[in-house]
Amino acid sequence: MTAIPDGGVVLYGSPASLYTAKVRAWLQAFHVPFEERFPSHPRYRQTIRPHVETHRIPVVEFSDGAIVQDSTAILDALEQRFPQACAATLGPRQQLAVHLWESLADRALAKPAMHYRWSFPQTNEAFVVGEFGRSLAFPAAPEEIARMGQRVAGKMASYLPMLGIEERTIPTIEQTYLRTLELFEAHFAAHPYLLGGAPTRADCALMGPLFGHLARDPYPRNLMQRAAPLTFRWTERMTWAERRSPEFPLAASSPLSDDVVPETLIAVMRHLFAGFDEELVKSAGQFNAWVLDHAGVPEFTWISAEGADQPSLGPIVVDYHGVSIAQQALGHPLWIFQRALDFMASRQGTERAACEDLAQTAGAHSAMAIRLARRLTRVSNRLAVA
Numbered sequence: 149m150t151a152i153p154d155g156g157v158v159l160y161g162s163p164a165s166l167y168t169a170k171v172r173a174w175l176q177a178f179h180v181p182f183e184e185r186f187p188s189h190p191r192y193r194q195t196i197r198p199h200v201e202t203h204r205i206p207v208v209e210f211s212d213g214a215i216v217q218d219s220t221a222i223l224d225a226l227e228q229r230f231p232q233a234c235a236a237t238l239g240p241r242q243q244l245a246v247h248l249w250e251s252l253a254d255r256a257l258a259k260p261a262m263h264y265r266w267s268f269p270q271t272n273e274a275f276v277v278g279e280f281g282r283s284l285a286f287p288a289a290p291e292e293i294a295r296m297g298q299r300v301a302g303k304m305a306s307y308l309p310m311l312g313i314e315e316r317t318i319p320t321i322e323q324t325y326l327r328t329l330e331l332f333e334a335h336f337a338a339h340p341y342l343l344g345g346a347p348t349r350a351d352c353a354l355m356g357p358l359f360g361h362l363a364r365d366p367y368p369r370n371l372m373q374r375a376a377p378l379t380f381r382w383t384e385r386m387t388w389a390e391r392r393s394p395e396f397p398l399a400a401s402s403p404l405s406d407d408v409v410p411e412t413l414i415a416v417m418r419h420l421f422a423g424f425d426e427e428l429v430k431s432a433g434q435f436n437a438w439v440l441d442h443a444g445v446p447e448f449t450w451i452s453a454e455g456a457d458q459p460s461l462g463p464i465v466v467d468y469h470g471v472s473i474a475q476q477a478l479g480h481p482l483w484i485f486q487r488a489l490d491f492m493a494s495r496q497g498t499e500r501a502a503c504e505d506l507a508q509t510a511g512a513h514s515a516m517a518i519r520l521a522r523r524l525t526r527v528s529n530r531l532a533v534a
C-alpha cells in the first residue's frame with residue numbers, strides 16, 4: 149500500500165497548497181522521484197494523519213519509514229537523504245541568502261499570496277474552492293467536492309485579518325507586490341534562477357507563494373503573465389526542471405561562483421525586508437515576553453498550552469511600506485528565521501564580515517540583531533521551547 153517510488157518519496161499535499169509547492173519544487177529541481185497523493189488517500193487517513201498529529205500538509209513519507217511534516221523540516225530531511233542531488237557548492241553569503249529567502253518566502257510573501265487568492269472571488273473562487281474540494285474528495289460527485297472545498301475555503305479566508313489584510317491595507321499590499329514583480333523582472337532578465345544558473349533551496353522556497361498561489365490562481369496568474377512575464381517563465385523553468393533555458397543558452401548550469409549574490413536579487417530582498425523586518429523584531433519581542441512569563445518551563449514545552457501547532461504570540465502593529473498593519477505575531481516564522489541567526493553565529497572572521505555586509509545591504513540588519521531568549525524547536529509537530 150505504501151509503494152514508495154524506487155529511490156524516491158511520497159508527497160502528501162495539494163496542487164493549490166503554498167507549502168506543498170515548495171516541497172514539490174525541491175523534488176523537481178533536484179530530480180528526486182516522487183509520487184504525489186491527496187489527503188483523501190486512504191494511507192494518509194489511516195496512517196499518515198494519525199502519525200503526524202496535525203492536519204497540515206505537506207507531509208513526506210520516506211522509504212526508511214520516516215514521516216516528516218512541515219516544508220522546512222521536509223527540505224532538511226531531503227537534503228540529508230539526497231545530498232548528491234543538491235550538491236552545488238555555495239559560499240557563506242549565498243548560504244545566508246538561502247536562509248533569508250526561506251524566511252521571506254514563508255511569511256513576507258504570505259500577504260500578497262493570501263490577498264490575491266481570497267480578495268477576488270469572482271475570478272478565483274470556482275477554481276480555488278474546486279481545488280480544495282478535489283484534494284479532499286476526488287472523485288466524489290461535484291456537489292460533494294464543492295461542499296468539502298467550501299469548508300476549507302472558509303477557514304483559509306479567515307486567516308486574512310491575522311495577516312492584517314483589510315480594505316485600508318490592500319492598496320499598499322498590491323503596490324508592494326507590483327514593485328516586487330518589477331524587481332524580480334530585472335533579476336530574471338539577467339539570471340535564470342535566484343543565485344545564477346541553477347536552482348537552490350531558495351528558488352524552491354519562493355515557489356511556495358510565487359507558484360503555489362500567485363502563478364496558479366486565475367487572478368494573480370493573469371497579473372503575473374501581464375506584469376512579469378520573465379518571473380512567470382521562472383516558475384515554468386522550475387516546474388519543468390530546465391537544465392538550460394532558451395533565454396540563457398550560454399549560462400553556466402550552476403550557481404554563480406565566488407560567493408556572488410546578484411545585486412538584482414539583493415534589491416528584491418531589500419524591498420521585501422523593508423516590510424518584514426519590523427514584524428520579525430516585534431514577534432521576537434512577543435516571544436521573549438512569553439519566555440519571561442513562563443520562566444523555568446522545562447525544555448520541549450509547547451508554546452501553546454492547547455497544543456496549537458503554529459500558535460499566535462499576540463497582536464502587534466507593524467509598519468508595512470508606510471501603512472500601519474495590525475496583525476498577529478507568529479512564532480513559526482521566528483523558528484525559521486532562527487536558522488539564519490544560527491548560520492550567522494557559526495561564521496567567523498572574513499566570512500562573518502561578508503555575511504554581515506549581505507544582511508546590511510539586504511535590509512535584514514535589524515532582524516539579524518534579534519536575540520531569542522530561548523531556542524525554538526518543534527515537538528510532535530508543534531512549536532516548543534528548547
Ligand SMILES: N[C@@H](CCC(=O)N[C@@H](CS)C(=O)NCC(=O)O)C(=O)O
Pocket residue numbers: 164165166167168203204205206217218219220303480
Ligand atoms: N509551516 C508549515 C505550514 C503548512 C500549512 O499551513 N499548510 C497549509 C496548506 S498550504 C495547511 O495545511 N493549512 C491547514 C490549516 O491552516 O488549517 C509548512 O511549512 O509546511
